[in-house]
Amino acid sequence: MLGTVIVQGIGKNSLMVVKTRALITIKRSPFQEIIVADVEDFGKALVLDGYLQSTTSDEFIYHESLVHPAMVLHPNPRRVLIIGGGEGATLREVLKHSTVEEAFMVDIDKDVVELAKEYLPEMHQGSFFDKRARVVIEDGKRFVEKEYEKGAQYDVVILDLTDPYSSDIAKDLYTKQFFDRINGILTENGVMVTQAGSRFFYTQVYDNVANSIKSVFKYVAEYQVWIPSFGYSCNFVIGSKKIDTSMLLNSEYVDNVLRSRRVSTRFINGKRMVALLLMGVY
Numbered sequence: 001m002l003g004t005v006i007v008q009g010i011g012k013n014s015l016m017v018v019k020t021r022a023l024i025t026i027k028r029s030p031f032q033e034i035i036v037a038d039v040e041d042f043g044k045a046l047v048l049d050g051y052l053q054s055t056t057s058d059e060f061i062y063h064e065s066l067v068h069p070a071m072v073l074h075p076n077p078r079r080v081l082i083i084g085g086g087e088g089a090t091l092r093e094v095l096k097h098s099t100v101e102e103a104f105m106v107d108i109d110k111d112v113v114e115l116a117k118e119y120l121p122e123m124h125q126g127s128f129f130d131k132r133a134r135v136v137i138e139d140g141k142r143f144v145e146k147e148y149e150k151g152a153q154y155d156v157v158i159l160d161l162t163d164p165y166s167s168d169i170a171k172d173l174y175t176k177q178f179f180d181r182i183n184g185i186l187t188e189n190g191v192m193v194t195q196a197g198s199r200f201f202y203t204q205v206y207d208n209v210a211n212s213i214k215s216v217f218k219y220v221a222e223y224q225v226w227i228p229s230f231g232y233s234c235n236f237v238i239g240s241k242k243i244d245t246s247m248l249l250n251s252e253y254v255d256n257v258l259r260s261r262r263v264s265t266r267f268i269n270g271k272r273m274v275a276l277l278l279m280g281v282y
Contacts, residue, residue, distance in 0.1 A: 006039065008052055008231070011201035016231040018042065018052070024119055029111035031169055036119045042229045046087050046120060048112070051166050054087050055229040056122045062195075062234060063160075064268040065225045065276065067093035069248055070156050070193035070238050072257045072273070077155040080104070081147075081185070083140035083173065085160035086112035088124025094158070095130050096263045103133055104154075108169065110137045141172050144181050153187045163197035165205050176212035183216050183241065192217070192239045198232040199224070199281050206235055206281075213239045221245035223276040235281055249274050 006018045019040040027034045035047040042055035054062070067090055071077050080094050082105040091105045107113055113135065117128055128135055136143060140161075147154075159182075161170035172178060174194070182192050194213070199206035214220050217239030224233040238245055248254060251270030258265065 010231040063089040068268045081154040081157045087116040088127045090160040092127040098261045106136045106143045157192040159194035179216045196235045219245045
């Protein structure tokens with residue numbers, strides 16, 4: 001943050017400059033610098049270590065694209081685990097599915113969660129206080145290891161992490177070893193999804209993540225969506241134990257699932273989901 005602008009790296013040699021209207025709050029947690037600011041063009045924004053994570057103008061594009069393809073792919077997602085997602089928007093989207101009985105959100109940084117509760121109600125929309133929500137402050141890797149050791153099972157696991165190249169906090173959660181553990185805590189029909197940053201700017205890093213998932217899961221789908229406040233197309237990877245991801249190419253099926261679970265969306269629908277999957281990655 002330099003004066004009245006946020007200077008955000010979007011590639012190794014590229015920057016995006018966003019003007020700020022007002023600094024709402026700033027805090028240095030044990031893990032990262034946290035900023036909530038009102039910014040030109042994008043509204044209220046959560047910024048971690050200089051990277052825009054979510055803005056009120058376009059966060060729904062990112063969070064709906066992250067959550068709903070994986071949730072729709074599973075026939076009856078009742079128990080869901082989210083790693084990361086401190087602003088509560090991923091939790092919000094998961095809880096839209098009427099099938100969900102428990103949604104665990106595990107974030108390493110208590111300060112992000114507490115600041116989001118106070119300053120970002122537009123994003124969490126009360127999801128933290130839903131009776132089905134279980135918010136846990138813990139290192140995601142450690143939490144998964146403990147769940148694996150005690151034989152816990154989840155229908156869907158969603159990794160809403162900082163980019164694999166943006167900080168050291170999440171690097172261990174993009175490895176084959178961690179995806180093996182995720183596979184171990186998924187139910188028979190289990191599905192996982194992760195955001196994986198920008199393949200365009202960080203091709204090798206993204207390919208390492210995608211190839212690790214392909215080495216663990218039988219069915220894999222890759223897709224991307226343009227996020228204006230990021231300044232790039234964000235990439236996502238789905239891994240499924242036994243359900244063929246090609247089911248998501250049936251727009252009528254997708255719309256019927258969303259409708260039957262009473263899921264309302266602003267961006268994702270059957271046709272857009274098909275389009276994202278057919279476009280793939282570049």
